[in-house]
Amino acid sequence: MIITKIIKMASNTKYYGLRDKYTHKAKIKNINCGDIIKVELQIRKKSIISMRYETQSCIFCQASASILANKIKLFSIENLKNNVSFFYSVINCKNKQLPSIFKPFKELINNKNLSRADCIMLPYNALIKALKI
Numbered sequence: 001m002i003i004t005k006i007i008k009m010a011s012n013t014k015y016y017g018l019r020d021k022y023t024h025k026a027k028i029k030n031i032n033c034g035d036i037i038k039v040e041l042q043i044r045k046k047s048i049i050s051m052r053y054e055t056q057s058c059i060f061c062q063a064s065a066s067i068l069a070n071k072i073k074l075f076s077i078e079n080l081k082n083n084v085s086f087f088y089s090v091i092n093c094k095n096k097q098l099p100s101i102f103k104p105f106k107e108l109i110n111n112k113n114l115s116r117a118d119c120i121m122l123p124y125n126a127l128i129k130a131l132k133i
Helices: 004-010 059-074 077-092 100-105 111-131
Strands: 024-029 036-044 047-056
Touching: 004 059, 024 111, 036 059, 036 111, 047 059, 047 111, 059 100, 059 111, 077 100, 077 111
Parallel strands: none
Antiparallel strands: 024 036, 036 047
């Protein structure tokens, strides 16, 4: 059952909708379920300034994209790939402590949602594709 908090996260559409104002963009599809996300990033001086997105996806991908777009300025480009690897390990391991940068994702990352890990990670994978890292 999808909890109300995840629905609330997904319904935050502040950064939803592409505007064709980007320095980097990507489109990626989850081969397991068919979710699709498109992202537009504005990068300045090796920092991510903003992220916009559009999805044709499940509630988990929508919630993850919404949180990520809202917190994108906290992530550095040089650490992004390591952050994504760590995030995957947190999802797959019950005992790992979430660092503060991932606290907003706490409701998404739990044993009940383990089968949706690819959906939750799709926005991150789109960032990696857009940045070609």
